[in-house]
Amino acid sequence: MAHKIKLLLAEDEAALGQILKESLETRDFEVILCENGDKAFDKYKSEAPEILVLDVMMPKKDGFTLAKEIRAIDDTIPIIFLTAKSQTADVVEGFSIGGNDYLKKPFSIEELIVRVHNLIDRTKTQKTTEIITIGEFTFDLAKQQLKFKDDESIQLTHRESHLLFHLIKTKTKF
Template identity: 70%
Template structure:
């Protein structure tokens, strides 16, 4: 299953979890099944899945809380919630915290698979559009690489890539310091702010070959990428 798409499934009903796992594996998905949210978060870091299917009601850490934790470090991975809840506010909350789709129990496996494939196709199209020209640099956000003219590509860390992506999306505008700290670090406290300053310095060094690009500090507000 070397070429199989990695999927993380968090479901606390053993029978249902196994049925979903086996059904997806017959469609050539590589499925990691977890029975609670805490284990799912650990497995997320271990297996680097391409999509998450999360039951909302789980022991130790529920699906919404798990999604919030993952969204602090990864704002692109597709998330599908599974739930027996039908209240409108629950659906709204699921989308508000970063869910991409919401499937109410009971559901058919064919419907789940269609939704998974739709999300994966949408993500692939989005990633293809996120190869960005920045003056004489080519920034490949999905692969987290930065290339100056015809030189070798430089590999960025996860946070460097996401920070640069947000700077570029707000090019020539101020990127709010508190907003980006909460998005990428999960908090805007003093230590996280100092950490972000270090990442900004690293990005400046990587971009210094092009004199048309500058990252400036707008005191009291945030940073601005000028190009």
Template identity: 75%
Template sequence: MANPRKILLAEDEPALGQIIKESLETRNFKVLLCENGDIALKTYQTEMPELLVLDVMMPKKDGFTLAKEIREIDDTIPIIFLTAKSQTQDVVEGFTIGGNDYLKKPFSMEELIVRINNLLSRTKEQKHSETIEIGHYTFNFPKQTLQFKIEEKTQLTHREAHLLFHLIKNKNKVLDRSLILNKLWGSDDFFNARSMDVFITKLRKRLKQDSNIEIINVRGFGYKLIC
């Protein structure tokens, strides 16, 4: 049997959350159940799920707000919204934020499973062509791999991949230190800043085989990827 596909489920109704979790796990999914948006964001940052199922109405951080924050750092992960809202403007808002699908409560588990499988299948097809050329390197952000010329691919960590993605998006421009700390670490405090410095050092080592690539420290502002 194939390895379980990892799904993050954010649902504040304990009974419903458990029903969805158990139903999906019988279909060979690994489900990370979170009771509110704050926990869901932290779980997303550490667990690298392949798909998000987000209840819209949640305490601390609602599904729409959570999706907005995740879309700022990841524009590829599929998102399905679950909601009791039925107004057209709510559906429009969900898709505008970056949702891929919208399921109104009550819903059947079979329908949810079909929608999940469709999105994962579509995402798998897209990933094969989602590569970025940077100097003599090929970076595949969805798969989180970095390859120098025809050498073996290097598997990056979740944070390494996201940090490199943002550096490349801002190539030859300064990447604001505070902005990226808040996006990837959740805050720009001293300890997170030291952690980011460690990841920058790791990326420099990953990219050292191409002398035309350099990550420089712009004191007081952030980092710049030069290529």
């Protein structure tokens, strides 16, 4: 059986929250549903989810405030905001406080699932491939640096790092 992605969903609209929870669970997600930001923060601490899907407008603690509190202690967990607020200023605020994605209501469950998988894949890649050894070379993907033995590191461009990473990743397929 494949690993189920543990997702914390904070949504104050009970009907929407239940529909999302059931839809995600039928697609092999483990969903922790919370109806406000306070409960979501407690569940985040006790359940260790892999990704957060937060409604922006919730009682007790809104999604932006919740994200700020979580970002203060965890700067790597992926966060997707769900909201009816679609003004540019709202979107900018969501990204500037550490959100990784922003989905405007109404949205399709398929779009949410694709965004969740993309963020999870990106996070796993960043965690598992920070430093790669290739013969006598060391490649640090996070810092985009290549080093030969004990020589000085060479700073690579984003494109060079991306290309090198994909070449390394596919080398075993040939």
